[in-house]
Amino acid sequence: MKFDDYKEYLSPALAKATDLIVEKGQGCYITTVDGERYLDFVQGIAVNALGHCYPPVVEAIKEQCGKLIDGSFNVMNFPTTLMLAKKLAAVTPGRLNSVFFSNGGAESTDGAIKLARAYTGRTGIIAFKGSFHGRTMGAVSVTGSNSKYRKYCEPMMGGVYFTPYPSRDLCPDRYNEEQRGAFCLKELENTLKYLAAPETVAAVLMEPIQGEGGYVVPAKSFVKGVHDICTKYGILLIFDEIQSGYGRTGKMFAGENFDIIPDIMTIGKAIAGGLPMSAVVSTPEIMEEWHAGMHGTTFGGNPVCAAAGCEVLRQFEALHILEHVREAGAYLQNRLMELKEKYPIIYDVRGLGLMLACEFSYADGTPAGDICRAVQRICLENHMLTLSCGVEGNGIRFAAPLNVTIDTLDEGLRIFEKAVAAVQPVL
Known part of the structure; x- marks a missing residue:
């Protein structure tokens, strides 16, 4: 079976990072139809929190499939979905206890925007350059990580x-x-001064740690400053935790690293162990203004996805995932910093927990997207999947499962260093 034999049946709008046809996966590894085994440090773009086909999650899915696959959560209730909502309320910060289930990250972005507008009676949304929130018309309207996503889509x-x-x-x-944080806070104030009257702005939407924008971790003072500005003007703060949340940083949600609780939070990716699920989470008071019928979904809150989601949270507790992420993340970051000292093309190593990235640049600091692509190509040739990030495409992000072992990290680091070493002498 070859991918080229099927290309004519697939829209080219969906970019393909590889031509691999994958038949099965287990843990950190995937296997192609040709029997080739690859180390997967992409994991569905940080979706498989516990790796491919984690046995307890698979069993939970099988059990629920034997009972009921769907009936639409807006028609009837499902035990697994009700249970997941309660479990989420127990791990979300503050009083973010009211959940609206949806199917993917972009859909939850759209929902969060609608909720903010419904609650405030305002229409304005302030987003950040470098952000990625999805590719539906609403989500792409607030995405600023690359102009290619917005190309030919105006008016948005x-x-x-x-x-x-x-x-x-x-x-x-x-x-x-600290200077970058102060500069950006001033620019946010200027936006409210020159472009968007505060009384017309419903929400500021931000990733507490930018994902596709380059795994950028802001200063704590910046996140607090954004929160203070929102409080000052009665603007809601929305945290997009779709990639940064669910244990990826060593906290359940990335915003907890900054001691800030948003008014609305979007979650997704890792929520259901690989099945399509996301959610908009807020306080009961805010959700009460989202009256019945103002938003809806056919598949959101699916009982099979919810069964997987409940098991993911059970495993997080049983395996002490957050503690493991902090330990494994510190190990990986230290090893990457060693490579940075050894290979000048690695300009920066940044992130928290197991949300880490390496940025490649030339000696003058100019972004080196071509070097990054060469490193990725060599990694793939050595049977390891990687994922780029950054508007210049000059970063590689590591999205290993949250239960990854040190031995597996070492395996990936050996392949990664081999690729970097092969590219370094070319400079």
Whole structure:
């Protein structure tokens, strides 16, 4: 079986990172139809929190499939979905205890925007350059990680304003972390001063740690500053935790690293062990203004996805996942920092927990997307899947399962260093 034999039946709009046809997966590994085994440090773009086909999750899915596959959660209730909502309320911060289930990240972004507008009676949304929130018309309207996503889509959803996020490429040269944060807070205030009257802004939407934008971790003072500005003007704060949440940073949600609780939170990717599921989470008071019928879904809250989601949370507790992520993440970050010292093409290593990325640049600091692509190509040739990030495509993010072993990390690091070493002498 070859991918080229089927290309004519697939829309080219869906970009393909590889031509691999994968038949099965287990843990950190996938196997192609040709029997070739690959180490997978992409994991469905941070979806498989416990790796491919984690046995207890598989069993939970099988059991639920034998009872009921779907009936639409807006028609009837399902025990697994009700249970998952209760379990989520127990792990979400503060009073974010009311859940609206949906199917994917972009859909939850759209829902969060609608909820914020419904609650405030305002229409404006402020988002950040470098952000990625999805590719539906609503989600792409607030996405600023790359112009390619917005190409030929104008006019988009109105009332959206962009302001810089404190990443190196969006701030003045030679600014340190605190200076970048202060600069971006000033720009946010300027947006409210010159472009969007505060009384018309429903929400500020942000990733507490940017994902596709480059795994950018802002200063704690920046996140607190955004929260304070929102409080000052009665603007809701929405955290997009679709990639950064669910244990990826060593906290259940990335926002907890900054001691900030948003008004609305979107979650997805890792929520259901590989099945399509996401959610909008907020306080009961805010959700009460989202009256019956103002939003809906046919497949959201699916009982099979919910059964998987309940088992994922059970395993998080049983395996002490958050503690493991902090330990494994510290190990991986230290090893990557060693490679940074050894290979000058690695400009930066950043992230929290197991949400880590390496950025490649030339000696003058210019982003080196071509080097990154070469490293990825060699990794693939050596049977390891990687994923890029950053607007210049010059970063590689590591999205190993949250239960990854040190031995498996070492295996991936050996392949990664082999690729970096092969590219370094070319400079």
